[in-house]
Amino acid sequence: xxxxxxxxxxxxxxxxxxxxxxxxxxxxxxxxxxxxxxxxxxxxxxxxxxxxxxxxxxxxxxxxxxxxxxxxxxxxxxxxxxxxxxxxxxxxxxxxxxxxxxxxxxxxxxxxxxxxxxxxxxxxxxxxxxxxxxxxxxxxxxxxxxxxxxxxxxxxxxxxxxxxxxxxxxxxxxxxxxxxxxxxxxxxxxxxxxxxxxxxxxxxxxxxxxxxxxxxxxxxxxxxxxxxxxxxxxxxxxxxxxxxxxxxxxxxxxxxxxxxxxxxxxxxxxxxxxxxxxxxxxxxxxxxxxxxxxxxxxxxxxxxxxxxxxxxxxxxxxxxxxxxxxxxxxxxxxxxxxxxxxxxxxxxxxxxxxxxxxxxxxxxxxxxxxxxxxxxxxxxxxxxxxxxxxxxxxxxxxxxxxxxxxxxxxxxxxxxxxxxxxxxxxxxxxxxxxxxxxxxxxxxxxxxx
Amino acid sequence: xxxxxxxxxxxxxxxxxxxxxxxxxxxxxxxxxxxxxxxxxxxxxxxxxxxxxxxxxxxxxxxxxxxxxxxxxxxxxxxxxxxxxxxxxxxxxxxxxxxxxxxxxxxxxxxxxxxxxxxxxxxxxxxxxxxxxxxxxxxxxxxxxxxxxxxxxxxxxxxxxxxxxxxxxxxxxxxxxxxxxxxxxxxxxxxxxxxxxxxxxxxxxxxxxxxxxxxxxxxxxxxxxxxxxxxxxxxxxxxxxxxxxxxxxxxxxxxxxxxxxxxxxxxxxxxxxxxxxxxxxxxxxxxxxxxxxxxxxxxxxxxxxxxxxxxxxxxxxxxxxxxxxxxxxxxxxxxxxxxxxxxxxxxxxxxxxxxxxxxxxxxxxxxxxxxxxxx
Numbered sequence: 001x002x003x004x005x006x007x008x009x010x011x012x013x014x015x016x017x018x019x020x021x022x023x024x025x026x027x028x029x030x031x032x033x034x035x036x037x038x039x040x041x042x043x044x045x046x047x048x049x050x051x052x053x054x055x056x057x058x059x060x061x062x063x064x065x066x067x068x069x070x071x072x073x074x075x076x077x078x079x080x081x082x083x084x085x086x087x088x089x090x091x092x093x094x095x096x097x098x099x100x101x102x103x104x105x106x107x108x109x110x111x112x113x114x115x116x117x118x119x120x121x122x123x124x125x126x127x128x129x130x131x132x133x134x135x136x137x138x139x140x141x142x143x144x145x146x147x148x149x150x151x152x153x154x155x156x157x158x159x160x161x162x163x164x165x166x167x168x169x170x171x172x173x174x175x176x177x178x179x180x181x182x183x184x185x186x187x188x189x190x191x192x193x194x195x196x197x198x199x200x201x202x203x204x205x206x207x208x209x210x211x212x213x214x215x216x217x218x219x220x221x222x223x224x225x226x227x228x229x230x231x232x233x234x235x236x237x238x239x240x241x242x243x244x245x246x247x248x249x250x251x252x253x254x255x256x257x258x259x260x261x262x263x264x265x266x267x268x269x270x271x272x273x274x275x276x277x278x279x280x281x282x283x284x285x286x287x288x289x290x291x292x293x294x295x296x297x298x299x300x301x302x303x304x305x306x307x308x309x310x311x312x313x314x315x316x317x318x319x320x321x322x323x324x325x326x327x328x329x330x331x332x333x334x335x336x337x338x339x340x341x342x343x344x345x346x347x348x349x350x351x352x353x354x355x356x357x358x359x360x361x362x363x364x365x366x367x368x369x370x371x372x373x374x375x376x377x378x379x380x381x382x383x384x385x386x387x388x389x390x391x392x393x394x395x396x397x398x399x400x401x402x403x404x405x406x407x408x409x410x411x412x413x414x415x416x417x418x419x420x421x422x423x424x425x426x427x428x429x430x431x432x433x434x435x436x437x438x439x440x441x442x443x444x445x446x447x448x449x
Numbered sequence: 450x451x452x453x454x455x456x457x458x459x460x461x462x463x464x465x466x467x468x469x470x471x472x473x474x475x476x477x478x479x480x481x482x483x484x485x486x487x488x489x490x491x492x493x494x495x496x497x498x499x500x501x502x503x504x505x506x507x508x509x510x511x512x513x514x515x516x517x518x519x520x521x522x523x524x525x526x527x528x529x530x531x532x533x534x535x536x537x538x539x540x541x542x543x544x545x546x547x548x549x550x551x552x553x554x555x556x557x558x559x560x561x562x563x564x565x566x567x568x569x570x571x572x573x574x575x576x577x578x579x580x581x582x583x584x585x586x587x588x589x590x591x592x593x594x595x596x597x598x599x600x601x602x603x604x605x606x607x608x609x610x611x612x613x614x615x616x617x618x619x620x621x622x623x624x625x626x627x628x629x630x631x632x633x634x635x636x637x638x639x640x641x642x643x644x645x646x647x648x649x650x651x652x653x654x655x656x657x658x659x660x661x662x663x664x665x666x667x668x669x670x671x672x673x674x675x676x677x678x679x680x681x682x683x684x685x686x687x688x689x690x691x692x693x694x695x696x697x698x699x700x701x702x703x704x705x706x707x708x709x710x711x712x713x714x715x716x717x718x719x720x721x722x723x724x725x726x727x728x729x730x731x732x733x734x735x736x737x738x739x740x741x742x743x744x745x746x747x748x749x750x751x752x753x754x755x756x757x758x759x760x761x762x763x764x765x766x767x768x769x770x771x772x773x774x775x776x777x778x779x780x781x782x783x784x785x786x787x788x789x790x791x792x793x794x795x796x797x798x799x800x801x802x803x804x805x806x807x808x809x810x811x812x813x814x815x816x817x818x819x820x821x822x823x824x
Contacts, residue, residue, distance in 0.1 A: 045613070072614060073570035080569065187748055191607035192577050194600070252596040252738050253747045256603055261748030408584075415597040 034063030126445030187262025198410030489639030677811030701787035
């Protein structure tokens with residue numbers, strides 16, 4: 001009986017300790033009540049910093065912690081994670097081709113609903129169609145987008161009307177050449193994807209010359225490389241790269257010049273080339289070039305662009321446009337992952353890249369929010385969000401074996417245009433050697449002719 | 450043999466029983482703490498010797514072999530030998546060596562998932578590098594130094610040497626990850642000085658208890674010294690001495706870790722010096738292809754490269770196979786000296802058991818003596 005008070009004291013103490021522990025656990029749980037999301041992307045360095053700032057804002061708003069992993073070997077890492085049964089909740093894929101392959105394998109979950117009740121308020125119908133990757137449902141958010149069908153020039157050294165047709169463009173090239181100037185800046189160097197600027201040329205020519213339907217057929221592996229349409233696209237490009245004096249430094253310089261260096265001579269005094277066909281991301285490089293006055297080039301006065309010209313004079317201004325995008329996709333469905341995808345699709349999530357002046361958004365609401373502070377960026381963003389027909393980069397859609405062969409063929413063609421037939425035969429052999437199931441049929445967004 | 454009912458027990462006997470229990474419990478704690486510390490440190494030294502340190506050094510070896518392979522390839526194209534003998538046996542050998550090195554890194558990877566991912570990236574880039582070099586070889590064999598051959602060489606070199614994203618830069622990342630893992634291994638668990646009290650405090654407490662037992666015996670039994678307890682004390686000092694060898698092991702393993710870092714720094718600097726030879730050869734190939742002015746040349750990147758490496762002095766040229774073996778010797782010598790004999794572990798166990806037996810023996814006589822006394 002004498003032990004009873006001590007026992008009571010022990011019970012009271014135990015209850016007090018348990019209550020204290022419970023309070024602690026509750027406090028800890030409340031602090032991290034948002035849970036977490038794992039995100040994988042290829043961005044490292046400055047791009048990682050920019051993306052992390054978006055993720056931090058998301059965490060601040062929702063309390064959900066984001067564990068970000070940036071790895072340049074994104075595809076290898078992602079495949080290994082999927083094989084180990086531990087994919088990230090969200091991964092940012094560098095092309096729609098990668099996205100479509102993961103959709104096909106059942107690893108990516110649809111994200112219908114994250115664009116709100118009226119998706120077309122933020123994204124054009126063309127983009128919403130592209131984001132389905134030909135699978136009938138929405139699967140991705142375009143984290144940043146680029147316009148590819150454009151030609152850059154230096155307004156201070158370009159005494160011509162901006163060409164709207166291919167004929168006008170070649171006439172300008174002929175005139176420049178006749179005046180002892182070199183029309184085109186070309187650089188194929190882009191390790192480990194050297195040759196991609198050339199594939200962009202061929203794609204753009206085929207898209208504008210033969211139309212989106214043929215382009216789509218070719219990108220899906222249903223059109224032979226030896227077909228008249230594809231051959232014509234190569235020979236049309238040959239009118240530029242195979243013409244003596246039309247490319248700065250000739251074929252050797254075109255092969256060895258890095259794509260990031262190619263356009264710089266446009267801004268030298270005197271310029272050693274006048275035009276460059278390159279996607280909108282090259283603006284980031286131009287901004288770092290000093291003009292003749294020693295100041296960094298400004299968009300609009302230092303550099304500008306015009307849309308890739310039409311081959312049919314009647315179609316000028318309503319031509320299809322080639323685009324590319326980094327796409328966020330959900331691999332592990334959860335409320336937190338959906339919340340992150342919703343945030344990435346929103347104006348807040350989309351604004352970070354335009355504000356840094358390095359990339360563009362497909363979200364048209366940003367146009368009203370003045371995030372594009374210069375006329376060139378604004379023009380690119382307007383084109384990205386309003387064009388009637390948008391087509392993804394075909395080489396991104398092709399199986400890796402085909403796109404690798406395409407890159408190599410471009411380099412071989414520049415070195416020796418006389419080998420075109422042999423190269424097309426080789427490319428055709430690669431195409432026919434790839435199983436039909438390995439090809440993707442991702443239609444262009446919007447109307448096709 | 451129990452005490453008669455109603456008669457109070459001896460407090461001396463009770464104290465002796467308590468003292469014996471305390472001594473035996475503390476002996477068990479000393480045994481557990483000392484053995485855990487000894488085996489913990491030895492297991493860490495073993496891990497560092499067989500896994501963590503080799504992972505770091507194999508990354509540097511792979512890096513060095515790849516630079517030598519790259520040098521061989523560039524030299525073969527620059528000198529024109531490639532047209533006759535292709536890339537040469539040395540190139541193939543160095544590529545094979547680097548593959549073996551990387552396989553061992555994968556086997557010994559101590560950097561966990563981040564290390565595996567970096568390794569995956571390197572292993573993904575290497576075939577692309579090999580493909581470009583082979584393509585360059587095909588072009589050089591058929592037409593000598595052609596623009597396309599030079600382009601392939603340039604692209605291969607960029608893939609290998611590009612700061613931040615090239616194969617060598619990724620190997621630097623991997624080496625740093627493995628070095629970090631080594632540093633963590635050498636500073637956590639039983640290697641952390643904060644863990645020392647776990648085995649030192651029980652030894653000091655047991656030592657104090659043994660002294661207390663001697664004082665107690667002297668007061669109660671008028672004995673100057675209890676020989677059995679004195680023997681237990683000596684054995685405890687022996688166990689303490691053996692366990693303190695972990696401090697020596699720790700210091701030597703730490704020194705080995707620092708030597709690994711020094712070796713890596715030196716090796717990396719020498720590899721960078723050796724890489725200049727290949728870069729100079731490539732600069733000559735490029736300047737032959739792009740002889741124009743900056744305006745007509747092959748762009749800023751190529752021009753800067755040619756200017757920078759065109760006149761570069763190459764590295765020492767000393768046989769790097771020998772250097773590789775020589776430079777890792779101090780690491781493994783220090784790690785071998787940190788590795789204590791397993792017999793010392795047994796000595797701790799035997800010592801602890803002997804201490805317990807001596808404690809039992811030393812106090813038993815007094816306990817028996819007071820079995821029937823009331824004070």
